[in-house]
Amino acid sequence: MSLKEAAASPRGTSPWIFVAWAAVLAVVAARNMPVAHASHSHTGSNQLHISTIHGNDGTSTSPGGQDEQYCAMSHTSAVSSTWLGDNVQDTLINYPGNMWDGAANWRVDLWRTQKACNEYDSATRGTIEIEYYVKEDWWDVELCQGYYSCVVADNGVWDSVGGHTHYKWMYVRYQLEHIYNTTAERKRKFINHETGHVLGLRDPAGQGTDCAVTSVMHNDLYGCGYSVWYPTSSDLAAVTRVADRTNTY
Amino acid sequence: MRKLSNRELAHVAAMLGMLVIGVRCGPEVQQDSGDAHFTTQNALMVAERRALQLCVELDPALEGQSEQLLESLEQDVAALAEAHPDWQSAGFGRAPVRVQRGCPGTAMPSGRMQSKGARLGPGLTSRPSPFRTFVHILGEAKAQEVLGDEPAVRAHAELMRVEDHMAAEVSTSLVIRASALGTEAFRQTWLPTGVGLKTLGGPAAVSPDSVK
16 A cells, blocks of 8 residues: 555545445445334324214204214123213213314214113114223224224215215224223223224324324323323314315225 | 455455345335225225125025025116115226125024124135125024014124224125015115115114213
8 A cells, every 4th residue: 555545544445445335334224214104193094984973963952863972881890881981971071172072163073872882772773873892801802802992993884975985883992901990091091092093093103103293092102202181183183184074085 | 447455355245244134134125915905995995896796695495596586686786786876986886796606704694693783704804805795695584583573684794904903894794584685675775784885765763862
């Protein structure tokens, strides 16, 4: 090596080596960069929702066909259907500004049935849009198993106005430990989160993702740094877009 | 052309090694797993479905009438296609409707079925069948056992997971009496329900006494 070359590369390495290393590292970094996910609840498609969300034809004293009726049914001796119904009702309608009832300019209008789901005849039960269940575990339901509260959308019907299928019936299954013998806030988080699914909102892409927009769909239970238990203004706006048919296919 | 020094050769070897390791250890490029794709953009519910297909399970007691019953069901479907205002927009007009014997993974129902939330079919799956609707046609004796006084029962046949903890029906089971085929009630209420369309008329819904 000449003195001139040594001066250019003090450690005896040609400049092209640095350039080549930079290129290699760039390729490897690009290959291993985490994949970004779109914000789950406020964009996109396939946002399954209850079919009655687009309209509001009830009165202040009785529901209409475009309102959402819900019943409760306990599958455990630990709590009664009435207890479950009381707690769901409390969360859904007793926190003005922080609740789903009244969302989307009252196109989300939630009415509790006076009896448990299984106390209605089949024709009447068929008119109830949302059924809330609770049990110690749901190993008999593959979607929930022993850990997760979950939602099943049933009885799809084509909406020719919006050009999408939405669902007449939704079944919300809670793990008992999510809503019983826990704090009031944690209980409400689960009740509001699963109801958010009924109204068209999605889960985050993964733990600790999609945290930028504060939402009951991805709070601290999903690894985000906030503990919100109620539907936020972003959640309510997203549900309004679903109701407006501007956030679905 | 200048010959590479030993030091430069070592760098080149290290770079190649880094490239191989870095690329191979990176996340897999998503391959087509063969799983179907859920969609709400049409009433077929699965992107891979190209046409409305119905499969039929017959009560063994009706085996002698199978051709006649299938023909009757095909006529009902044709009448619905003609009468329903949403048939085309739902995506059912893209290709001829197919009706065929034999539903995948389904036994004939036994015992009294619930009218809501019942399952009759494969259940949760990532690869649903091509059939949007599973039709179970029962003779009168079997119908009494399964339906009781109900004219028919719908159930979910196949569900797809659409979120970690959320699933949606993509195929519907329709359990009917053989005598219901060809009736107005079947054409206006049960068949539309079974393929995911609004009912055409029918009795007004009874509403429970709900409160705020």
